[in-house]
Amino acid sequence: xxxxxxxxxxxxxxxxxxxxxxxxxxxxxxxxxxxxxxxxxxxxxxxxxxxxxxxxxxxxxxxxxxxxxxxxxxxxxxxxxxxxxxxxxxxxxxxxxxxxxxxxxxxxxxxxxxxxxxxxxxxxxxxxxxxxxxxxxxxxxxxxxxxxxxxxxxxxxxxxxxxxxxxxxxxxxxxxxxxxxxxxxxxxxxxxxxxxxxxxxxxxxxxxxxxxxxxxxxxxxxxxxxxxxxxxxxxxxxxxxx
Amino acid sequence: xxxxxxxxxxxxxxxxxxxxxxxxxxxxxxxxxxxxxxxxxxxxxxxxxxxxxxxxxxxxxxxxxxxxxxxxxxxxxxxxxxxxxxxxxxxxxxxxxxxxxxxxxxxxxxxxxxxxxxxxxxxxxxxxxxxxxxxxxxxxxxxxxxxxxxxxxxxxxxxxxxxxxxxxxxxxxxxxxxxxxxxxxxxxxxxxxxxxxxxxxxxxxxxxxxxxxxxxxxxxxxxxxxxxxxxxxxxxxxxxxx
Numbered sequence: 496x497x498x499x500x501x502x503x504x505x506x507x508x509x510x511x512x513x514x515x516x517x518x519x520x521x522x523x524x525x526x527x528x529x530x531x532x533x534x535x536x537x538x539x540x541x542x543x544x545x546x547x548x549x550x551x552x553x554x555x556x557x558x559x560x561x562x563x564x565x566x567x568x569x570x571x572x573x574x575x576x577x578x579x580x581x582x583x584x585x586x587x588x589x590x591x592x593x594x595x596x597x598x599x600x601x602x603x604x605x606x607x608x609x610x611x612x613x614x615x616x617x618x619x620x621x622x623x624x625x626x627x628x629x630x631x632x633x634x635x636x637x638x639x640x641x642x643x644x645x646x647x648x649x650x651x652x653x654x655x656x657x658x659x660x661x662x663x664x665x666x667x668x669x670x671x672x673x674x675x676x677x678x679x680x681x682x683x684x685x686x687x688x689x690x691x692x693x694x695x696x697x698x699x700x701x702x703x704x705x706x707x708x709x710x711x712x713x714x715x716x717x718x719x720x721x722x723x724x725x726x727x728x729x730x731x732x733x734x735x736x737x
Numbered sequence: 738x739x740x741x742x743x744x745x746x747x748x749x750x751x752x753x754x755x756x757x758x759x760x761x762x763x764x765x766x767x768x769x770x771x772x773x774x775x776x777x778x779x780x781x782x783x784x785x786x787x788x789x790x791x792x793x794x795x796x797x798x799x800x801x802x803x804x805x806x807x808x809x810x811x812x813x814x815x816x817x818x819x820x821x822x823x824x825x826x827x828x829x830x831x832x833x834x835x836x837x838x839x840x841x842x843x844x845x846x847x848x849x850x851x852x853x854x855x856x857x858x859x860x861x862x863x864x865x866x867x868x869x870x871x872x873x874x875x876x877x878x879x880x881x882x883x884x885x886x887x888x889x890x891x892x893x894x895x896x897x898x899x900x901x902x903x904x905x906x907x908x909x910x911x912x913x914x915x916x917x918x919x920x921x922x923x924x925x926x927x928x929x930x931x932x933x934x935x936x937x938x939x940x941x942x943x944x945x946x947x948x949x950x951x952x953x954x955x956x957x958x959x960x961x962x963x964x965x966x967x968x969x970x971x972x973x974x975x976x977x978x979x
Contacts, residue, residue, distance in 0.1 A: 510753055674942075677939065698916055
C-alpha cells in the first residue's frame, strides 16, 4: 500500500525550493506571521478574493484599477507608504471586507508563492485553517509540498510548526521519507498540539513582532481553526475552494 | 551579560550558508554520516592529518605526491574507482592509520568546508567527538556557526541532531536568537540525549545507507565521545587541535 500513497514533503525555506519537484503537486504556502493568516481571515469573512503581490507599487497599481478593492501591506510592522491597511488578520472583519478584493503585498509568503512552478494547485495554510487544509489534502490524494516562507530565507519555527501540524494530521495517508517532515512533526509533537502561542513565544519572529506591539496579532495567528477555509490560487487570485 | 556573550547559530544546509556571516567565527562542519566521524576516528587513532578534497581525481593526485598517504572515499556506498579505502570510521584503527596522511574525498561535508569564507577557524564535529568540540567552543568564547552538511543540500536529521546536542551543551555561554538552533535543540531533547542510533533509525540517510549494509557504521557514527579530539583546519590539512 505504501507505494501507492502520494508523498508529502516539507520545504523549510524558499532557498531550498529548487530541490523539490512541484510538478503536478499541491503546494501549500505557509506564512504564519502573518500573510497566510490574513488571507484565511479575509476570505472566511467574505472577501471576494485576495490578490497577493510582491511590491508596494504593484499593490497600488492593481488597487487603482480594481473596483471595491483594499490595498494592504506592511514593511517593518507598519502600513507601507501609499497603502491603506496593514497585514493583520484582525483588520478584516466581515463588516469591512465582505465582497471586496484585498490586494495584499507581503515579502516572504508572496515571494514563495510566485516561485512555485508547474504545481497542480497552490493553496495557503495557517493555524487559522489548519484542519480545513489538512482535510483538503486528504481528499485530493496527490503529492504535497508544504512550503515554509521562512524569514528572508532563514528557517523559522512558526512555519515549520504548522507544517508539522499538517503532516501530523495527514501522515497515515501519505508516503513520508523526508527528514524535514520528520523534524517538523517532532516540533509539533513537542508543542503538545495546543497552545502554539506559548510554544512560539521564544521564536525569532515572535520576539521581533512583539517589539512592534503585535502580541495580539501573534495570538490570533496561532489560534487553530478560527477561519476554516481553503484559499486556492486561480490565475492571480486566491479564492475560497468550494 | 547577554549582550557580551558570543552568539551561536545553526545553518541547516550549505544552500543557506550565504545567510550567515562567518567572519571571525568558529565554524563547525558537521557530516555525521560519515565524513566528520571518519575524520575524528582517523585523527584520534594517530593519523598525521586528514586532507579533505572534493573530487576523486584530486584525491588520487594528492595521494600520488604525498608520502605515507591513504586515498579514501566512496560514491554510493562503495569505494570510489581509483581509491584504496572507504569512508567508514572503523576502517582506520591505529595499527593502520598512525602517522599517515588520509586524503579523503566526500561530497557534502567537503563541499561545505570549502564554501566557508573568512572564518576565524574551521573545525569538524561528530557524535564521536561531541564533548571535545563542545568544550573547545566554551573555551574559545567566540561567535560560532554550526554548519550541517545536509544531503545534496537537503536538510537531514543526523547533522541537525548533532548541532542540537552541541548547542544544548554550550547554550548557557552563548547568545542564541536563531530558530534553527532552537529547532535543533528540540530535536536533541526529543532524542533523550542518548541512543542517537535509535532516534535516527527512521531518517532518510539511515534508511539509504542501511541498504548498502552499513548499519554497523551508522551505530559507530552515533556513539558519543569515542574519539575525543578536535580536528582543526590548518591550510589544507585537518590536524588535532592541541
